[in-house]
């Protein structure tokens with residue numbers, strides 16, 4: 001099989017970890033590396049967490065690269081209130097020693113993109129990608145497909161009334177990425193809160209995962225417990241929204257989400273800081289730089305996600321439809 005090559009740029013992070021699990025268990029893609037950016041957790045913690053997930057998946061062969069420690073211009077605000085003091089739901093998994101990389105995330109991205117056809121799935125603030133634009137614009141322009149979990153069209157924000165965390169954390173980086181894509185005539189796939197809010201891992205689904213595979217299920221239970229509590233406290237949801245795996249699932253099967261092409265710009269100041277302004281009515285008469293995803297087939301997502309991480313044929317998930 002001709003595998004598509006990807007780099008996962010992320011800030012693990014509970015849902016980033018679930019996304020990494022999905023990517024590593026999907027035979028049609030090859031994960032060339034994982035680049036870490038400051039976001040949910042400080043970059044050093046994200047680096048350690050990526051190794052912990054790779055260890056769990058028995059995939060310490062996948063290289064991890066440390067990226068930017070702070071946003072381009074703003075002060076850095078982490079999301080440990082959402083992801084726990086260790087960034088992995090206070091699971092306090094054992095450290096995985098060693099494993100330093102000689103180059104940083106931006107250099108790795110630059111080398112990989114110049115060498116071969118590579119897509120990037122961005123699951124955190126886009127600071128690494130913005131630095132890539134500044135340092136090696138030709139490499140950025142080579143990205144085969146860019147999928148970003150971030151932003152929102154009509155759904156309310158999760159950091160302000162209008163802003164989603166990844167774009168709010170580093171709005172200048174997100175703005176540079178979107179503006180550059182527009183200048184280059186390229187597109188980004190925006191998997192925003194409109195679609196990810198519909199992806200809720202419920203206690204019933206978690207129980208189902210545990211019944212099918214105790215080890216994987218208990219691991220997910222351990223890293224998501226804090227996330228469940230957070231969602232109950234702040235959003236009155238029983239379960240947790242797992243944003244990031246949807247970006248990977250969409251990359252694997254674009255039919256999982258539907259949307260439209262539009263010009264999008266990211267706000268970098270004022271009370272709308274970090275907002276993704278989607279010109280769905282074409283007021284600005286600008287060529288689209290974004291596929292804005294607004295609809296999601298929740299069943300298709302969970303069928304793909306569970307079958308992959310559990311190593312089962314999709315047909316084996318016979319009662320899944322009743323649990324969604």
Ligand code: BDR
Nearest residue numbers: 013015016123165166243
């Ligand atoms: C995004 O922010 C982070 O908390 C999650 O990992 C996800 O990437 C959702 O707003």
Ligand code: CA
Nearest residue numbers: 013016123124
């Ligand atoms: Ca993330």
